[in-house]
Amino acid sequence: MTPLLLATRNAGKKREIEAFLLAGGAALRLLSLSDLGLTADIEESSGTFAGNARLKADFFSALSGMDTLGDDSGLEVAALGGRPGVLSARYAGSGAGDDERIAKLLAEMENVADRSARFVSAVCISRQGTPLASFRGEVAGEILRAKRGEGGFGYDPLFLYPPLGRTFAELPLATKNRISHRARALEQARDFILQNLARP
Numbered sequence: 001m002t003p004l005l006l007a008t009r010n011a012g013k014k015r016e017i018e019a020f021l022l023a024g025g026a027a028l029r030l031l032s033l034s035d036l037g038l039t040a041d042i043e044e045s046s047g048t049f050a051g052n053a054r055l056k057a058d059f060f061s062a063l064s065g066m067d068t069l070g071d072d073s074g075l076e077v078a079a080l081g082g083r084p085g086v087l088s089a090r091y092a093g094s095g096a097g098d099d100e101r102i103a104k105l106l107a108e109m110e111n112v113a114d115r116s117a118r119f120v121s122a123v124c125i126s127r128q129g130t131p132l133a134s135f136r137g138e139v140a141g142e143i144l145r146a147k148r149g150e151g152g153f154g155y156d157p158l159f160l161y162p163p164l165g166r167t168f169a170e171l172p173l174a175t176k177n178r179i180s181h182r183a184r185a186l187e188q189a190r191d192f193i194l195q196n197l198a199r200p
Contacts, residue, residue: 001029002197007056007070009033012153013182017071020177020186026194036064049073049086049122054131062129067197069189073121073182075155077105077143079114088154098154102147105158115142119159119168119181123189125197133192137184141168152176 004021006014014032021028042059044052049072057070074088084091084105092100109115120138124131139161147157149169156168161179168176177183 001027002193003029003031003066004193004197005036005060005064005066005068006030006032007060007068010153013071016173016177016180016182017069017186019173020183021190021193023177026190028193031066033060038064044072044086047086049120050124050134050136052086053122053124054126054134057124057126058129058131061126065128067125067127067132070124070126071121071182071185073119075105075117075119075159077109077117079112079116080108102155102158105143105155106145109143109145115144117141117143117159119155121181121185123182123185125189125192132196133189135185135188135192137181137186137188139179139181139184 006017008014009032018030021030038060040063042055044055046052046055052072053070056072057068060070061068072086074085076082076085092104118138118140121136123135125133141162142160144158144160144167148167149157151171152169159168161168164171168180
């Protein structure tokens with residue numbers, strides 16, 4: 001099997017990526033930073049999702065010697081000028097959890113009529129510190145005024161996907177993995193991996 005490092009310590013993100021890539025039939029052995037005991041970190045200093053995905057993929061592929069998939073994703077809210085954007089994970093400050101980030105977003109949108117938003121995901125695959133390919137996916141939705149659903153992570157309980165009338169937190173993982181921003185980016189990445197990296 002072909003090893004591929006996922007440049008994340010986020011267990012929820014690893015589960016989503018793993019479920020999607022392995023469902024595509026790729027003979028991959030997916031490892032996280034935690035699996036390798038890598039404690040080094042890199043500042044996500046780019047102002048774009050694509051830039052941060054590349055920073056992570058380049059850094060950890062050079063550090064580990066393994067082909068590495070870096071992912072950066074987040075929520076862009078139209079009425080907030082695209083915020084929280086690349087700061088989605090740090091929106092409520094360093095060390096804050098999902099509940100704190102959701103509370104901050106709801107407070108900022110308390111009297112906002114336009115609830116349109118989109119999730120954006122960028123994926124980069126790098127080898128020995130050099131990018132091999134980059135991909136992007138996005139999905140449009142609306143921000144609810146209260147959480148709904150117990151699944152997912154991050155802003156999923158607030159993000160309504162209009163075609164199904166449910167939040168990402170209300171969708172089974174298999175359904176979310178068909179229509180999410182990360183799924184759309186990973187579908188392109190999976191094709192690249194199958195054609196260029198994965199061995200039979």
